[in-house]
Amino acid sequence: MFYTDNKLQYPVRVDSPDPLFARALQQAIGGVEGEIRVAMQYFFQACGARGNPKFRDLLMNTAAEELGHIEMLATAVAMNLEGAPLSMKEEVAASDRAVGAIMGGINLKNLLSSGLSAMPVDSDGVPFDMSHIYASGNIAADMTANVAAESTGRTLAVRLYNMTDDAGMKDMLSYLIARDTMHQNQWLAALEELGGMTGAFPIPNSFPQDQEKTDFSYAYLGFQADGSEPVAGRWSDGQSIDGKGEFTAQPMQPLGEKPDLGAARPQSGAQSEQIGEQ
Amino acid sequence: MFYTDNKLQYPVRVDSPDPLFARALQQAIGGVEGEIRVAMQYFFQACGARGNPKFRDLLMNTAAEELGHIEMLATAVAMNLEGAPLSMKEEVAASDRAVGAIMGGINLKNLLSSGLSAMPVDSDGVPFDMSHIYASGNIAADMTANVAAESTGRTLAVRLYNMTDDAGMKDMLSYLIARDTMHQNQWLAALEELGGMTGAFPIPNSFPQDQEKTDFSYAYLGFQADGSEPVAGRWSDGQSIDGKGEFTAQPMQPLGEKPDLGAARPQSGAQSEQIGEQ
């Protein structure tokens, strides 16, 4: 169950409203690296968490935090849209750029659909698609997805920080960047509790590895057209990261034949030639 | 540039065609944890790789491998659909289940749209959406996304392995599971080359951490309604995983005020009451 106090988790201040930056901020709301994604991902992972209940609590606690981040960013978008032109000839305060250029650079839906407010869309106006909520039922796989989400998320926040000159926006983003630093560490810490590199991997660790085709479990295979060795690195030599094998490297040869599905069946809507009637 | 030899990377054999298992296999083709995702993700990461060129080569080499996995699975889907009924009254060989039950359990598009062949859709017939291709321009963030993709991918392959009794399908899946083992290790090894936990994190490591709001960089914040401490764990105490801070824990208080966007602007399509005219 959830509660709110109607306040912002961290102050949101915009010194010079910039409709184009509002558009950029939309990526942090409805982009695949954005806050809706993490809020809902942790939420659904929590709801499906089986085993040690502390992971449910950890996940739901942070889901609550991320909901507050969406709220902050949505407020920031609305504030940056303050000065946006509503008509082709409207005066644009504090700007020598032409109205057309500004309007053209905005997610027009922020004007037309939401009336100068934030939307659950990315910086190009594409709505967030909930298929990006990874909640796999495997707690370690979930943690890798969370590390990835926070890594791309912090990369996005850094790009936004670098893009703007607005002191208020930089302040807000410096908070969000710090939180992403923590969350990267938080999920890596959870992975460590789950056994770390040698305990948790390969994920899922409940599958008996003797049932996999072990000749290929630690082989770095090459698919170079000239049959040469693929580029070498830590992945081609030495103990595997999960501690359960030794890396080897080799060019791959096809082990299967050319597939042949045979003739099409009558009544399957194929051409007569495919069925063998002509 | 890409080449093909028209052969399968690994043999695909189906002993007892099962249309329902064909549907399940579709998840490994067009699901968010499936092979289109990894093939295209490594492909686009390679195309955008800046810095040390070995990562481009590594990524494109494995993209080529994954393309072959799609081909294997697409073949397996078509072979499992061999015995599928095309009409309500058709005889169903090797099955005592009613036609209606079988037809109802199939992705009907596998019959109606593709004529007993594979499609780039998941096990519920939802087409793959390329927004799942994470290629961030940050090579370390990309590696975390790849570890996540292979972790959920291997989890899926294990579930498919557990679902089927077919010896041919189990053989094929044991190969794919082994490859996912390798790929988890491969991307973790790449991350190690990039500095590992203490060198690569927090991602992006090019951002000067003194510009982030450091009070919150390693603080595990609680959002419990009663103001209690959030659940403790490795994430609430000790050195951070990136080695750059100490974990602390504390309940969070709102630092911002209640947001107030003020009145709506005339001409913005709001109600008169919002604009202040009545």
Added chain:
Amino acid sequence: MFYTDNKLQYPVRVDSPDPLFARALQQAIGGVEGEIRVAMQYFFQACGARGNPKFRDLLMNTAAEELGHIEMLATAVAMNLEGAPLSMKEEVAASDRAVGAIMGGINLKNLLSSGLSAMPVDSDGVPFDMSHIYASGNIAADMTANVAAESTGRTLAVRLYNMTDDAGMKDMLSYLIARDTMHQNQWLAALEELGGMTGAFPIPNSFPQDQEKTDFSYAYLGFQADGSEPVAGRWSDGQSIDGKGEFTAQPMQPLGEKPDLGAARPQSGAQSEQIGEQ
């Protein structure tokens, strides 16, 4: 800012787990009439609310409630999936239906992607698309969208209630149905505060109606091929509901001409014939 207490808003009890009903419940989570939709819709409407701040508070308060409904339903889905078969030959407790029939009737992603947990998808496995979050910047238009959401939402909940025999599920749904009753009334009450039928409509009420083509503002136009009057009703006679006009009815004639876009431009990628060169 949001908080949680990790408890369920209302008890969730499943007496006889039913994987097919789990699939049906997914519609109430990730369907367009589901709880993600209302939670996120009220959330974004709150974030963009301008004018009297009480509407922001009202909306965000109810957004918090709806988040708890998603949590309840996600728990119910996981509990209904308890007995689901994981393999083709697994014993199915408390059921005489064939495994194939059950598996075929499940959203396979609930097994393959989420490991017997809920997902943000509808009953056919289609992910929720956030374009369904209507937050228009016009508070009255938002209320009409909310009434619609709760009307289709309660209809869905009633259908789920009618579908199941499980006493625990019926109990949970009777709570959710009651809340939908309240929420229909709540948003209608908000609309009444905003002036009701004659004050709020036509939405937006800030547009001067003398600028619209008033001959057509209250005319019920007929598009019957034989030029006959369209079917009569309250909409064709008497005072308009907004109290600002009188309904009339008439067959419509085209007022415009056949459109002619002329020749295509050279360099526009058209055929030569379209450009006028041949």
Added chain:
Amino acid sequence: MFYTDNKLQYPVRVDSPDPLFARALQQAIGGVEGEIRVAMQYFFQACGARGNPKFRDLLMNTAAEELGHIEMLATAVAMNLEGAPLSMKEEVAASDRAVGAIMGGINLKNLLSSGLSAMPVDSDGVPFDMSHIYASGNIAADMTANVAAESTGRTLAVRLYNMTDDAGMKDMLSYLIARDTMHQNQWLAALEELGGMTGAFPIPNSFPQDQEKTDFSYAYLGFQADGSEPVAGRWSDGQSIDGKGEFTAQPMQPLGEKPDLGAARPQSGAQSEQIGEQ
């Protein structure tokens, strides 16, 4: 069955073609508040209408009207794209803005995909998704969805009207705004025929309310973190709008416990730790 006469329902005139306004108009075609949405929504509601056949006729009649509105808007988009630049260096007639700014502000697909014609996409180039067609099988719920569609639709049309200076476009939009006025009233009138506030609500009115958890049917619940009363209004006091209860208000307490899904099942692809094996 449908017919056409190839003429426009209302004249479409563009005095000064403006490619940016073409983009804005796309929202009225393929946006969620646009004309495809209403045309197809009324169409599908008509096709599924059960009970009094007059509603089928009413809906299909207006679906025919809305098809003509798509045609008008598509014509307007093509006409506004007349002067659009096709190359970076092309002369831009009647404009002192740089080509880059104009091109950047256009839905590039209107050039690249459709050759200066309209598309079924919104103002950011996002294709219309037919999941927005609400046709619930409950005629009253459908009417609420229609009122909402026309309310957001008229809000959009007003914003477009305010955005442009073009006399031709203003004339066309003044017609569409008038039609939205009528359609808001039309669907409200239909709702009145269906019993109005006290007869039609709560929707569906066929569900016996004694089966819902009536303690919560008219209670305005508070989810404030400090346990305070939620913001008061018409919704917290007095007779309910449906006339079937009295509004009350109260803070909500969790009635359920913390959910516990227990251990994961073997073979479900979870980590060993979740299964209880270690």
Added chain:
Amino acid sequence: MFYTDNKLQYPVRVDSPDPLFARALQQAIGGVEGEIRVAMQYFFQACGARGNPKFRDLLMNTAAEELGHIEMLATAVAMNLEGAPLSMKEEVAASDRAVGAIMGGINLKNLLSSGLSAMPVDSDGVPFDMSHIYASGNIAADMTANVAAESTGRTLAVRLYNMTDDAGMKDMLSYLIARDTMHQNQWLAALEELGGMTGAFPIPNSFPQDQEKTDFSYAYLGFQADGSEPVAGRWSDGQSIDGKGEFTAQPMQPLGEKPDLGAARPQSGAQSEQIGEQ
């Protein structure tokens, strides 16, 4: 402008309602080969048709026809859902199949979202996405897209015809199949008017072919890993179909180098290693 007469273009009769066939029919409504696609495709092509106005008339005339086909199919879906179970224990008339099997085989949204009516979704419940409306601004390209649409459309209709035993449904489908026969021919005839194989191709025919890299315009290139010739056929020898060249065949060699994007830029959110700082 459009009109309706509320009648069906062709009789729709269902002798034995079959909810599973209702699901299959949904593919012909909202599938990518379905009637919404062709109706809207011809509609938008008409709206954007430049050059000889007869093509606009041809396209809009047939768009009107296809709207009537959607109506027929939507009626057929609703009629096939007549006997569908609404609850787990409901008696299923005229069927010895278990309720669970039937329910599991239905698009549950046809029950839960639309109350036993048709929806604009495909046979797996996936909503139609209007990006499938190909209206390119090139009238010949449009005709190829229309031939393709009618070819996959007739294939689908034939599969549906083969699937059902219902005499009423077979009758309706035999009409739709005939119409698809005509429409394939109709668009091929339009292509013939546009110059046929040697006049219309290569599309667009307005591009001066001497500006293309003519060495590759009629060369069938091989991408076989072993450098062998690709499989021979009509495409590798003889005059090209457009009559403007001679087919040749040859293995392809890379003409470009390995791409190198160099170092990442500072401030671009890359890792330090990519930027060259370490």
Added chain:
Amino acid sequence: MFYTDNKLQYPVRVDSPDPLFARALQQAIGGVEGEIRVAMQYFFQACGARGNPKFRDLLMNTAAEELGHIEMLATAVAMNLEGAPLSMKEEVAASDRAVGAIMGGINLKNLLSSGLSAMPVDSDGVPFDMSHIYASGNIAADMTANVAAESTGRTLAVRLYNMTDDAGMKDMLSYLIARDTMHQNQWLAALEELGGMTGAFPIPNSFPQDQEKTDFSYAYLGFQADGSEPVAGRWSDGQSIDGKGEFTAQPMQPLGEKPDLGAARPQSGAQSEQIGEQ
């Protein structure tokens, strides 16, 4: 199975990087007429090809080619983004356009999500949706889809060629245009091998035409509101293109009645009025 040599199929050179043209090029990668579409379409058609195996080889060979085209275009996008501004105040080399105008014209995701690299999205930032992969199981229908794909694809490439002044980009595009010329011819040649106009059509040619409602198989029907003849052309007179009938033309009359679905069922969530209870 697939291989790569890490080289580009054809040289990619950008003389003057242009971020706006990068956006335009995205259409050729992730647009519905783009290279992902053809690569994956030929790939899946190959995987499902039944009958003469030469078509599988032909399709997979060309799929390999198209993968290399994606690689070329992705490289071109990254190179055109070289000079893109990363911040509002950054100096923009070789341009007198304002940063805001440039930034506004870019797919912001190319900066924010991918760090100046290509993405699998179209020119408006919309991700490619794999439902556009037409692989019907009917080899002739597939060929029509391929002709359509290459026709819209070449139209797009020509528009891009016309849009840019960059000699490097024009060179690359002149190669891609040539390849599209070949591929149009290639698939038309395959269609000729399959019997051409009179042998392959109507598709599928395996359906006995005496089972279709032959009165309507070659009739060009009119849906003009005034009952007039539809516009004449090659499609209304003479032998049909498939050689199996004679074109006729006639206005259409409704052959069916007004549909009546009757009352709604109790328990179906309809209003009482629909059920007949009041």
